[in-house]
Structure formats: C-alpha cells, structure tokens
Amino acid sequence: MPGTTTTGQASIMDVSVDCVIFGFDEQKLKVLIIDQKQMVKSMPVAHLQSALPGDLVRQEESFDHAAQRVLKELTNLSGIYLKQFHAFGDPYRVRMKKDQEWLNALRENPERRVVTIGYYSLVNMVDYKPKASSFAGKARWVDVYEIPSMAFDHNQIVDKALDMLRHELIADNIGFELLPEKFTLSQLQHLYEIVLDKKMDKRNFRKNVLKMENLQPLDEKQKGVLHKPAQLYQYQRKK
Amino acid sequence: MPGTTTTGQASIMDVSVDCVIFGFDEQKLKVLIIDQKQMVKSMPVAHLQSALPGDLVRQEESFDHAAQRVLKELTNLSGIYLKQFHAFGDPYRVRMKKDQEWLNALRENPERRVVTIGYYSLVNMVDYKPKASSFAGKARWVDVYEIPSMAFDHNQIVDKALDMLRHELIADNIGFELLPEKFTLSQLQHLYEIVLDKKMDKRNFRKNVLKMENLQPLDEKQKGVLHKPAQLYQYQRKK
DNA sequence: TCAAAAGTGTTGCATCTACACCCATGG
DNA sequence: CCATGGGTGTAGATGCAACACTTTTGA
Known part of the structure; x- marks a missing residue:
C-alpha cells in the first residue's frame, strides 16, 4: 500500500551522495578517486581501497548541498558544474563480500542499507589544488579508461556518469567547464575528441562552436608556444 | 568527511518512490493521482488530499522494484515502461504546514525526513482497469495541464517528469508506450502533438516514423470509422 | 453525394560533411 | 629556414520544412 495512503513499513536507510569528479589535463579525461588505508582484522597489514568521494x-541538508560539500572538502572549489544524475538503490550494493569488512570498520551501522545519489561534476584541473590533509586517504586522478576496481558499486556509478557526461556534452555544450578560464578552440576540440572518443573536423568544429553566444574571443593570444599562437576564448556563463 | 572515509553522522531517513503515471486517452495527456480522505483533528469533516501514488x-527492495510494485498495485499492469528520473531530497519537502497534519495521521514516524525517488511510467489507458479497492483513496486520471494542488512537492515532481517525458519522446521515440497495441499513425501523431504541445506536419511526421525499424504495418485496418479506414501498426519491442 | 480523415511527393532552403593550403611563431 | 599547430572557404550531399489534392469509407 502506497506510502501516501498508509503507514507503510519502516524502512530505515542511510542516504549518501557520491561524486564522480571529472577533470581534463589536455591529454586525458580523468576522474578523482580516493585511496584509503584499509585496516581490517583479517589483514596483517593495511591495504588500499579505492572509492569515489x-x-x-x-540530517538537514539537501542532496545538492551534500554534493557541493563533498566537492568543496576535496578540491576546495566552489561554483563548479555539478549535476545529479542517478539514484542507486540496489539493496545489496554495499553487501558484497569484498566490501563487508571495510564497511564494518568504517560505519557506525555497517549492517544498515545505504542508498546513494550520484552526482557528477566538472572541474578545471588547473584550478584544482589538492588540500593537504583533508582526507584520511589520498585523492588522485585516474584516467577514465583505466579505473581500478573500487568499493561497492562505484565502478558502475562512474560508467553511468560517463554516459551522462557524453550526452550532456553533445546536448548542452558543457565542455568549457572542464577547461581553464581562457582556452583555445583546439583545446576545446581536443576535449570533445577525448570524451566522445572520436576525431572531429577542425573547420566544422569551429564553425559550430563559434556560432554559440557566450563564447567570447579575448584580446589575447597564447604565448610561448613554438608555433603560431592561438586566439584565446572565454565562456561567458549564462546568468 | 566523506562517508567512504569516515563514520560520518547518522542520517536516518525514509526513502520512498513516487510514480508519475502518464496515460493518453486519444484527446489528452493524463496523470494518475490518488484522492484520499484526510482525517485530521482540526477538521470537523474529512476532506480530500491529492497525491501521487x-x-x-x-527493506530488501530495489528502487525499480518498489516503483513496479506501486504501479502494479494501482493499475494491475506489469511490463510497463518505467523509468527513474530524479531524486528529490529537499530536507523540508514534507515539512510544509499544509502537509504536517496529514503526515502525522499517516506515518509511524511523521517527524522523520523522507526523500523520494521519482519514476515515471507510461500506460495504455485501454489496458488500465482500476482495481476496485486497492487503495484507501480513489485513483483518477487528471489532465496534465489541469493538475490540482497535491501533497508535499508532488506538483514539482510531475513538472519534472513531464520535462523528462518530452525529452525522451523526442530522443527515444517512446510514444508507442502510451498507445494501444495496434494504432494508426494519426493516433501516434496526435499523441506527439499533445505531449509536445505543438502541431506537426502529417507528411513529414509519417516520413520520419516510417523509417524506424520495429514499427510494423499489420494486415489490418481500422473498422467502423466514418471515413477512410487507416492502416494499423504495431511496435515491435526491441529484444 | 457528402463529410471526414487517410494517404501520398516535390521543391527550396538550411545544414552537415569532406577536404588542403597558407600563416605566425620559436628555436 | 624549419617544424608545429593555427586558421580559413567551398562544393556536394543530406536532411528538414512547407505545401494540396485524391482516396476510401459510412451515413
């Protein structure tokens, strides 16, 4: 019987957010993951467990706020592109043998079901300065095509985030978010080629992006490159 | 500190699913809502409260399963198009004054935060036979453009579902799901026109949908209509 | 024979794709 | 002066929008 019509059954759960933080370093699309020392009884020495932040x-926090908080704590960045993309609610998502011991060490109520809301965000890697000791574990960027095995269902979460990123990149032209404030059209094109994993035609690409509003050429060119310096652009965020 | 790195704070919540069930009756796009008698102390007589199912x-159920269950209980249909579209987590979404009394009467733990996962589903209204007494309240179809004020944030949930429906209708051609098994191209076009709220050109529309695979003409025509009978088609679900 | 919706092609315009050479700079 | 990536235009193909008349049926 529906919750809106009856008392229903008690269904206590923990609710978390997990962030898939994408970055781009001019060569590769990367995701930020956390490596943590895992101290479990059955292990003589600690070993590393990777997970998403x-x-x-x-208790009094919205999902969006929680995601922003996680992102802020990790990267110290705010005003970043951040988007909810899916809720993961498999009742066994934290019940796999591989995760059980770690969870026991980690959580007050390790037996409790945990559902998670997936967010992805896009950051300019140049802006990102890892905060020294913000985490027990260390954050690191990994190539999105070489992601290690992670805790829980985090690998699936990344896969789904990547699908969404590709869709949005095409539909909403959000590529700027991954680049430094000032960028060249070649950088932008390169980003598209890597995320979408296909080559594009330079002239056609330029024709397309140049007809966007809020893409503004600056009075400024690249410096110190050993070829013709490129025009720099910036993206004017919609108000 | 991230949940994956620390014990975090306890954050007990109830998790629900809410279903926006769309139907199409050849004229209008409709949504199924529940009207329930509301018995609250301050009211001399019961009055009606509308809500989404x-x-x-x-405890041991996935989100998808919960959504299917709600849909089944309400419409007795299964194998229906059903899709998660957003998680609603505002901490105050069930805290509005207007909802407080009702919640108190309704839930074991009315003070507890409730987050909800929104699903939408598409049903053929011809298949739908309301189950006599499956709910305390009565289910009814309402025109999507004339939805009454509902409990909690359910009006927002419908708005967002409608956005998603429009996107998917364009991107993934899911319109068949709302029609009877056998349908004419004019019915299909009419559906598009109503959901997207714009007129379309008959010839162009036909050109477009006819180049889809898994749209099969049948050896059968409309009967008993007072005009030239139309070719019937069916949609062959992808395996 | 009338009313009502079914069904059918073509043309112009806009958009997309493919493609190759010269330019500016630093070393 | 060489190497490197920056920057530019066009022609042909494709896709989309606009548009009107004939057909079939039941009453």
Whole structure:
C-alpha cells in the first residue's frame, strides 16, 4: 500500500551522495578517486581501497548541498558544474563480500542499507589544488579508461556518469567547464575528441562552436608556444 | 568527511518512490493521482488530499522494484515502461504546514525526513482497469495541464517528469508506450502533438516514423470509422 | 453525394560533411 | 629556414520544412 495512503513499513536507510569528479589535463579525461588505508582484522597489514568521494547526507541538508560539500572538502572549489544524475538503490550494493569488512570498520551501522545519489561534476584541473590533509586517504586522478576496481558499486556509478557526461556534452555544450578560464578552440576540440572518443573536423568544429553566444574571443593570444599562437576564448556563463 | 572515509553522522531517513503515471486517452495527456480522505483533528469533516501514488521502499527492495510494485498495485499492469528520473531530497519537502497534519495521521514516524525517488511510467489507458479497492483513496486520471494542488512537492515532481517525458519522446521515440497495441499513425501523431504541445506536419511526421525499424504495418485496418479506414501498426519491442 | 480523415511527393532552403593550403611563431 | 599547430572557404550531399489534392469509407 502506497506510502501516501498508509503507514507503510519502516524502512530505515542511510542516504549518501557520491561524486564522480571529472577533470581534463589536455591529454586525458580523468576522474578523482580516493585511496584509503584499509585496516581490517583479517589483514596483517593495511591495504588500499579505492572509492569515489562521497558522504552521508546530513540530517538537514539537501542532496545538492551534500554534493557541493563533498566537492568543496576535496578540491576546495566552489561554483563548479555539478549535476545529479542517478539514484542507486540496489539493496545489496554495499553487501558484497569484498566490501563487508571495510564497511564494518568504517560505519557506525555497517549492517544498515545505504542508498546513494550520484552526482557528477566538472572541474578545471588547473584550478584544482589538492588540500593537504583533508582526507584520511589520498585523492588522485585516474584516467577514465583505466579505473581500478573500487568499493561497492562505484565502478558502475562512474560508467553511468560517463554516459551522462557524453550526452550532456553533445546536448548542452558543457565542455568549457572542464577547461581553464581562457582556452583555445583546439583545446576545446581536443576535449570533445577525448570524451566522445572520436576525431572531429577542425573547420566544422569551429564553425559550430563559434556560432554559440557566450563564447567570447579575448584580446589575447597564447604565448610561448613554438608555433603560431592561438586566439584565446572565454565562456561567458549564462546568468 | 566523506562517508567512504569516515563514520560520518547518522542520517536516518525514509526513502520512498513516487510514480508519475502518464496515460493518453486519444484527446489528452493524463496523470494518475490518488484522492484520499484526510482525517485530521482540526477538521470537523474529512476532506480530500491529492497525491501521487508512492510508497516507502522496503527493506530488501530495489528502487525499480518498489516503483513496479506501486504501479502494479494501482493499475494491475506489469511490463510497463518505467523509468527513474530524479531524486528529490529537499530536507523540508514534507515539512510544509499544509502537509504536517496529514503526515502525522499517516506515518509511524511523521517527524522523520523522507526523500523520494521519482519514476515515471507510461500506460495504455485501454489496458488500465482500476482495481476496485486497492487503495484507501480513489485513483483518477487528471489532465496534465489541469493538475490540482497535491501533497508535499508532488506538483514539482510531475513538472519534472513531464520535462523528462518530452525529452525522451523526442530522443527515444517512446510514444508507442502510451498507445494501444495496434494504432494508426494519426493516433501516434496526435499523441506527439499533445505531449509536445505543438502541431506537426502529417507528411513529414509519417516520413520520419516510417523509417524506424520495429514499427510494423499489420494486415489490418481500422473498422467502423466514418471515413477512410487507416492502416494499423504495431511496435515491435526491441529484444 | 457528402463529410471526414487517410494517404501520398516535390521543391527550396538550411545544414552537415569532406577536404588542403597558407600563416605566425620559436628555436 | 624549419617544424608545429593555427586558421580559413567551398562544393556536394543530406536532411528538414512547407505545401494540396485524391482516396476510401459510412451515413
């Protein structure tokens, strides 16, 4: 019987957000993951467990806020492109043998079901300065095509985030978010080629992006490159 | 500190699913809502409260399963197009004054935060036979452009579902799901015109849909209409 | 024979794709 | 002066929008 019509059954769960933070370093599309020392009884020495940055949603906090908080704590960046993309609610998503011991060490209520809201965000890697000791574990960028095995269903979460990123890149031209404030059209094109994993025609690409509003040429060119310096552009965020 | 790195804070919440069930009656796009008698102390007589069909997710149940269950209980249909589209997590989404009394009467733990996963589904209204007494309240179809004020944030949930429906209708041609098994191209076109709220050109529309695979003409025509009978088609679901 | 919706092609315009050479700079 | 990536235009193909008349049926 529906919750809106009846008392239903109690269904206590923890709710978390997990962030798939994409960055682009001019060569590769990367994702930020956390490596943590894993201290479990059955292990003589600690070993590393990789996971997405995430956290339980606090009692008076919206999902969006929780995601922003995680992102801020990790990268110290704010005003970043951030988007909810899917809720992951498999009842066994944190129940795999591989994760059980770690969870026991980690959570107050390790037996409790955890559902998670997936967010992805796009950051300019040049802006990102890892905060020294913000985490027990270390954050690192990994190539999106070479992601290690992670805790829980985090690999699936990344796969889905990547699907969404590709869709949005095409539909909404969000590529700028991954680049430094000032960028060249070649950088932008290169980003598209890597994320979408296909080559594009230079002239056609330029024709397309140049007819966008809020893409503004600057009075400024690249410097110190050993070829003809490129025009720099910036993206004027819609208000 | 991220949930994956620390114990975090306890954050007990109820998790529900809410379903926006779209139907199409050849004239209008409709949504199924529940009217329930509301018995609250401050009211001398019961009055009606409208809401989306929804329920708390059970302890060992996935989101998808919970959504299917709600849909089944309400319409007795299965094998229906059903899609998760957004998670709603505003901490105050069930805290509005207008909802407080009702919630108190309704839930074991009315003070508890409730987050909800929104699903939308598409049903053929011809298949839908309301189950007599499956709900305390009565289900009814309402025109999507004339939806009454509902409990909680359910009006927003419908708005977002409608956005998503429009996107998917264009991108993935899911319109068949709302029509009877056998349908004419004019019915299909009419559906598009109503959902997207714009007129379309008959010849161009036909050119477009006819080049889809898995749209099959049948050896059968409309009967008993007072005009030239139309060719019937069916949609061959992708395996 | 009338009313009502079904069904059918073509043309112009806009958009997309493919493609190759000269330019500016630093070393 | 060489190497490197920056920057530019066009022609042909494709896709999309606009548009009107004939057909079939039941009443």
